[in-house]
Amino acid sequence: MINNGVKLLFLLLLVSGLSFMAWGIRDFGEPDGEVSMYDETSGETYKVKRTAMDDHFIESSQSKETSTNNAVTAIVFDYRGFDTLGEATVLFAAVTGVLVSIRHALKSRSKPKGGVKR
Amino acid sequence: MKAMSPIVRTMTGLLFAPIFLFGAYIILHGHLTPGGGFQGGAIIATGMALFLVAFGSERWRKKLLSILESTGLMAFVSIGFLGIVGGLFLYNFLAGTGSPIFGQEIAGMAGYAHPNSAPLLSSGTVALLNMFVGLEVVSGLTLIVVTLGLFAFSGKEDD
Structure with a gap:
């Protein structure tokens, strides 16, 4: 485990680096x-x-x-094809998330009907 | 969700073909007219939702839809990697080469940007990417709607 001081240092380094780069954009x-x-x-x-x-x-x-x-x-x-690839990936991730969560809920809903009560 | 009355089912059967045709037109002409894979895919998915309402959510082949969705995204990435032939990821290596697969040139464009006509088989990889994005959007949105329909109506037997 990394302690919080190191995390904070890393965050500060990242923020300052990105700000420095944003300053240099034309x-x-x-x-x-x-x-x-x-x-x-x-x-x-x-x-x-x-x-x-x-x-x-x-x-x-x-x-x-x-x-x-x-x-x-x-x-x-x-x-900007790379951006469109990201968009398609976002849609794919959304469908995967819906399927994973809803399928789990469907299974747990149909189980107690048959026999064992929890 | 149970199937609805014969009136609704008949009208759905009549309406689905024009909706599908319009969506396919939007997808296939994405490189010529406004629209593209995302928009046309959403239109076809609307027709699929109509189908779901009319015929119920029981007999959908969700495995096939899932496979089609993955195929769309995989084909997109594969075309992107084929672009490395031309030097870059997602490089348009087919445009203007004269190849039969979307390789025709647009005539009369010497440095001027004005409205002009173009053949259907132009634009290289843009048309192919449109098609695969359309496939992914159709199957993905249909999968979401069907799964949510199953979830919303699975508990009730009498409705």
Whole structure:
């Protein structure tokens, strides 16, 4: 058994390490990028500032990188596929929990009907 | 839970096919239209709940449902490991290769993002993952509903 002092020390170390890492995360949406848009009424092209990550998803999810027409599904099942795996695992764990607990209750409910009273 | 009256059973038999078809459409077109494995699976599971209410909770093959659910998750992870061929876990190694299994390219997409048409057999592993997630969601939610139905009505004989 580890005593409580060691546990507290470990917790403090973890919290301080994670806070230090969170301090170093760059701003949301960095780095910036530019995309050229086409105006149909005036016939001119102009530049729009967006984040480089958005541009990458919007432009290459429908092209050869995933060739998925639905860009949302391309992100959920391809770029963030690991997250979807976690979601499926959560559902699996929920079903397992329901089965384990309810099956136990069903068994204990049907047992005393036959003979021995507890 | 006992089976309900013949009227309810007949209407369930009529309604189940459209519900199943709609859910299967949502799952199979997950890479083309809004929706996907989770949403379509929930729709089919709703039809299964209707079946449970109409026909009772006694004769369900829970072992088969459990096996199907595990198969869905195992196939998801297996496709993820097959992606290591392309270098990464869950890498989309089929997209745009021209293979008959969901490998077709989307035409006319030179750097522009605009609405366009796409063949059903595009998108590589995304469609396969949608299908297996749909299988898992259908069997998992059905298993939950059937087990809870058994639990709620197992004690009472007369109702």
